[in-house]
Amino acid sequence: MVGRSEVGYIDFRITKLSKHMYADLHIYHSASRLSSQRQVPSSQVTDSKLNKETLGFKSLPISSRHAANFDKIKTWQRECVDNHEKCREFPGMVAPTSMLPSRLLDVSGDKVRLECGVADLPAGLEFTTLSHMWGPDPSACPQLEVATLGKFAGDIPIGSLPGKYVYAIEITRALGYRYIWIDSLCIIQDSREDWQREAVKMAAVYGRSSCNISYTFPPAGDTAENFLRDPRVHLPCQAPLPEKKRSGSDSPTDNTLVIQYRPGYQRPSWSPTVYKRIWPLLSRGWVFQERLLCSRTVYFGQDRLMWECCTGITDEFYGPLTTVPGSKSHFHRVITGIASSLRTNDTAKPTNTASSSETSPKHHGNPNLDSDADATTADAQWGPLVRDYRAGDLTKEADRGIAFAGIVRAIAAHTGATYLAGLWRELFAYDLLWTVSPVAPAKDDSAQISVAYDPTMKPAPSWSWFSVRCARTLSGSDVLDFPFRTSMQTYRQFGLFEAPVVTYSHPLGDREDELLHNFADMKVVLRTKRVPCTLEWWEEFGMLCVLPHSDMRWVYGHQKNRIGDQWVSPRVLKYAHDDALVGREVSLPQNAQMILAVEQAWMVDPMDALLRRRAYNAENSETWKTSHQYAGLVVIPAGNGEWRRIGAFMYFDGFTGQLESPFDGAGEEDLTLV
């Protein structure tokens, strides 16, 4: 029986329609099943409910650019400013207050002019920012140049500006702000010196922005068509029924039908990763930090407005959406999580010479890390953050470091952690365990693999993921990922060994800003253990494997377990070569060595029904089930007694209970990685 069911509905279908055409409408009886996410946590909103947010509109403009939508943006802004503590605190977390852009656009009144005396403006300066794509022809974008500085300071004719600038200015005025920052008009584009000075302020500029206005399409898509929509085909239709008193309801207003094109709760899914395909802006490398560093963003340029702040994401039609990895609220958790998982008393500074600040290897767990579950979860967000950033497109590959500098400056400012070319010193042994999955094989012959290359780019050190240039085809790109790091991080409270950074050096060691993006010739001294190894092609699977001491037994293990009729290898040593495009025609590196980054072991008492894990204890190793894992790098000599990374490995043994490793007997030594 359907009538009184919580999830029952009437399916509406044109009878002449082809049987294979699934184009139905779904008619619900309204009131008792309505739900609003403002009142019900998203986890409790089931598909059996209807979305009340979608029924609150009486009329709507057919263009998201309509002036009436300024009220919507103002409402979101006011709600956020008044009620979201996280969003109010966020600028203080990511942006040093002393840093201000050198110039802002003053949009007060009807005019637009360049304000060059920002430092002299009263304290508490508020401004908006524009995030946009310049497009394939940067000259089509109006630009500030040395020659036009004086003219722009007087007046910039609004008619000379592209539509996205004009609309951003209109939003700024509607929100009650006087200033807006637009990169092409606030940075002198023909002055390399000015550009470098302003570029490193990005974290401050976007971090202090009262609202970032994101134009989601490239200039070529700057047409009115993109803004248009018919709200009637997106939003449910509410139709009144005759005034008959329903059983179970005294209110005649409950007696309406709700007709919608999808069954259940109407809520689109949104994630920056998926929306890259729809909003080209999100695929841009520079935009990554522009989006994450500001506490509030309004997305415009498409058929619906969207609002994102540290508290959540809201759709103009559908109301609050579920927050996902890669959203601002998750980035907020990354910062706060890393802060809680790091001890910030490490004040070692880089040196121009190889002077050493002694550090002992950490045994039986890392005292710098706590085992707090939230911190672990948030810390684990760092990997996806890096992966998503690296997948972004840049016009100049040489900008790869500086376009991420704002993010790391924000994390470093809040946590006190030390940034080393894409890794954190305090988590270095784990951060080293990045891998690159090869680009997806191209089905189409025309889909050639292209590798990002910029002749002006100075190479990053081999131990940094910045050193691996992104390889792309038309169908996708290679993926920087952290499977080894994730596996090791999960059990970090059971550490037996963790290789510490003894010291690090940089030719520009006295310039802290340079450390955030200029990684050339950076070196790290790691206290670790080292054993010789060889690389071989594994014919059976067509992949490279690494053999410690040139002995295959470390890959398969000494013994095999029997499960049913199958003999299975209880151990496995995985290897990920950094050059994911390497083929058999290439001669494999000689004199390779394996160096240990992290080693862990833990035990489970088989009599414990909850299978709780405990730290390794040799006395119980006979009766308890022991798991053992270690991970590290494969390196080759780089001259001058230094070593260059060529890959990463990880070993796991969850069966044999043996704690032997190829590193047994190897002494600790300080190795310089370049």
Added chain:
Amino acid sequence: MMAAAPPPSLEGVAKIDFAKRFEASAPSDTVVTLHKLCSPCATFIQKSTFLQRLGRKDIKLGAEELGHVGSPRQWKEAYLAGDCHFCAMIWVRAGGYLFDPENPVEPVDVDAPAEVRLTARDPELEYQIMVENENDRTKKFWRKVAPSASM
């Protein structure tokens, strides 16, 4: 041998040319009224026994009712005039545009009242029934394959 015609798109909005969409033909400052119904749609809702009963009385799962709601020409006119919310949904989301009087994909009298089928659905109940049937089938399968194991 001619290649079979591709199946119609599931996404109605994507299938309609932009030039034929309401928002393309209306001035960009247009504001549409939601929940407004044209006379044929209002009549359809008022007369449908099924819809009247929804929420008041039980309806048997899978029960059907046939009704008539406007015509393809009326749907299109109401859609393009921005008048009727229900017509817009029928036209775009329920495949009404396939009966476009200018270029019908499916053969139909575009001026005659269009027949629609209403079916009582309940996803939870349907899932429950499916699982029960599945279990029966699974039991039969195992009884056949391994009689001793299922004893």
